[in-house]
Every structure is written in C-alpha cells, then in structure tokens.
Amino acid sequence: MYRVILVDDEPIIVEGLSRSVPWEKWNCRVVAAAHNGLEGKQVIEKENPDIVFMDICMPELDGLAMIAAINSQFPDLEVCVLTGYRDFEFAKEAIRLGVTRFLLKPSNMEELEEAIEKMCENLKKKGITGEEPEKVPEGDSGEENLSEGGEESPSGSFIVKHALAYIEEHYEQKLTLGEVAEKTYVSQWHLSKLLNRHTGQSFSDILNHVRMEKAKELLKDPALRIGTISEQVGFLDMAHFSRVFKKQEGVTANEYRNKILGKQKNSSRKRNGEK
Incomplete structure (x- = not known):
C-alpha cells in the first residue's frame, strides 16, 4: 500500500483527514502524522512515504524551503499542500518546486479525492506500485533516492x-554547514553536494570567500585594526584570518590595505590637480 504522512499544526485537520478519507480506495494508508515543519521533516526521513499532505503555514516554518527540501531529497515523493494561505504567487512557486496539488482550506472531499487519485497515478507512472515499500534504513536521510536530475531541479x-543568502547574512557568526542545512531543511550531506554541484565550491570555501570580500571592504578604513576586522568577519583566530586572506588574495591583509590606500591617495591627488 502507498504510505501517507499528514503534516499540520491543527490536530483536528490531521484527525479529519485520517478518519474521513477512504484511503483504502487508492491502496493507501496513513502511517504517521506530524504537527510542525521540523517534526514533519524528521517523520518523512524516517518513514520514507509515497504521499505527503502538508500545510505550509506553521510556526517556525518556511513553507517553500520545506517543499524544496522534500522534493530535492525525495524526488519520487508526491506532495499535496493543504493550507489556508491564499497567495497566488506562493502557490505558483510551490507547484514549480514540485507540489502536485495546492488546495485551500476548507477543501471538500471531491478535491481531496482528485488530489489523491492524481498522486497515485503519478506514482504508478514512476513504477511505484506501493506493493512492496522499501523503508530507508534508520540513520539514512533518504539520500539513496537522490538522482542527478534531482540536483539540477528547481x-x-x-x-x-x-x-547562499543565509551565509551572506550570518557570515560574521560561528557559522557551520549543519546550521545552514537546518535552515534549508536538508541534511548536511545533501546541502554539501548541492553547493558543490551548483557553485563548484565547498561550504568552507564559500563562507571564506564571503568573509574575505567583507574584509576587503573594511580594509579601506585605515582606522580599523586588522585584528578588529578579523573578528568582525567571523574569525576568532587572527592567524587563521591572515592565512585565508593571503591564500585568496595572494597578498597579506596589510599589503592589500597599503595598495588600496595608495590608490585612494593617488586618485585624490588627481582630483585636486596635484602632481
């Protein structure tokens, strides 16, 4: 049977869907439920379902990010959004990211059954019958299902x-791959692979590049000590900052600053007509 998971922060919705929908009609059964986005992600990774009904307006949940994460890590999973959030652009983006149906609450039984039928048809087209479901081994976050196409998908x-946007906003903190992965609802392994494929760089390289670009801007201010700049761009160890800066720029931070300040002085003299 097809395995179904329900994710909604309203228990009455979960209970209603579980009891009122004739799941057996489509060879489906509800195997688990979750009441927030993080719990939903964990349950999906554990149960490896075929179908998910989920709300995208729950506390501490970025709905689109959750949808993208599910679709990227589980490309064969069929997702139906069931929400009270009425925004056409949001719905259009959700469908672009892989949602099969976007239903508004309160949905009637006809809409729900049409969505289930469509998702089951899609599963059959993929060769997934639901007869012998393969459960992902515990501890494996579903990456066995990752395909090259999944990596290139929207x-x-x-x-x-x-x-990348999160790194740009939090580069000055003690940022880790795990923290960024948590914010994008995917595993560290999966995010690392996506970053490498899309940018050609590792998480560490990307973070250091962002920090060095910020440092170069700060070095234009002669009043700022290099040790201060090092701290402001997220380095606790100035020696480490110096090594990374020279590796990326080919010169030390001091040499870079002197070169920049020298250019600024020459430019100022030219503007003032000095020789």
Whole structure:
C-alpha cells in the first residue's frame, strides 16, 4: 500500500483527514502524522512515504524551503499542500518546486479525492506500485533516492539560493554547514553536494570567500585594526584570518590595505590637480 504522512499544526485537520478519507480506495494508508515543519521533516526521513499532505503555514516554518527540501531529497515523493494561505504567487512557486496539488482550506472531499487519485497515478507512472515499500534504513536521510536530475531541479536551485543568502547574512557568526542545512531543511550531506554541484565550491570555501570580500571592504578604513576586522568577519583566530586572506588574495591583509590606500591617495591627488 502507498504510505501517507499528514503534516499540520491543527490536530483536528490531521484527525479529519485520517478518519474521513477512504484511503483504502487508492491502496493507501496513513502511517504517521506530524504537527510542525521540523517534526514533519524528521517523520518523512524516517518513514520514507509515497504521499505527503502538508500545510505550509506553521510556526517556525518556511513553507517553500520545506517543499524544496522534500522534493530535492525525495524526488519520487508526491506532495499535496493543504493550507489556508491564499497567495497566488506562493502557490505558483510551490507547484514549480514540485507540489502536485495546492488546495485551500476548507477543501471538500471531491478535491481531496482528485488530489489523491492524481498522486497515485503519478506514482504508478514512476513504477511505484506501493506493493512492496522499501523503508530507508534508520540513520539514512533518504539520500539513496537522490538522482542527478534531482540536483539540477528547481528545488535544488532554490535550496542553494537560500543557503547562499543565509551565509551572506550570518557570515560574521560561528557559522557551520549543519546550521545552514537546518535552515534549508536538508541534511548536511545533501546541502554539501548541492553547493558543490551548483557553485563548484565547498561550504568552507564559500563562507571564506564571503568573509574575505567583507574584509576587503573594511580594509579601506585605515582606522580599523586588522585584528578588529578579523573578528568582525567571523574569525576568532587572527592567524587563521591572515592565512585565508593571503591564500585568496595572494597578498597579506596589510599589503592589500597599503595598495588600496595608495590608490585612494593617488586618485585624490588627481582630483585636486596635484602632481
């Protein structure tokens, strides 16, 4: 039978879907439920379902990011969004990211049954019959299901875009791959692979590049000590900062600053007509 998971922060919705829908009619059964986005992701990874009904307006949940993560890590999974969030652009983006149906609450039984029928048809077209479900071994976050196509999909691009934006916003902190992966709802392994494929760089290289670009801007201010700049761009160890800076720029931070300040002085003299 096809395995179904329900994700909604309203228990009455989960209970209603579980009891009122004739799941057996489509060879389906509800195997688990979750009441927030993080719990939903964990349950999906554990149960390896075929179909997910989920709300995208739950506390501490970025709905589109969650959809992208599910589709990227589980490309064969059929997802139906069931929500009270009425925004056409959001719905259009959700469908682009791989959602099969986008239903507004309150949905009637006819809409729900049409969505289930469509998702079951899609599963059959993929060769998934639901007769002998293969459960992902515990501890494996579903990466066995990852395909090259999944990495190039809109969901993969969406995840990378948001990961890069998060790095840009939090580069000055003690940022880790695990933290960024958590914010994009994917495993560290999966995010690392996506970053490498889309940018050609590792997480560490990307973070260091962002930090060095910020440092170069700060070095234009002669009043700022290099040790201060090092701390402001996220380095606790100035020696480490110096090594990374020279590796990326080919010169030390001091040499870079002197070169930049020298250019600024020459430019100022030219503007003032000095020789």
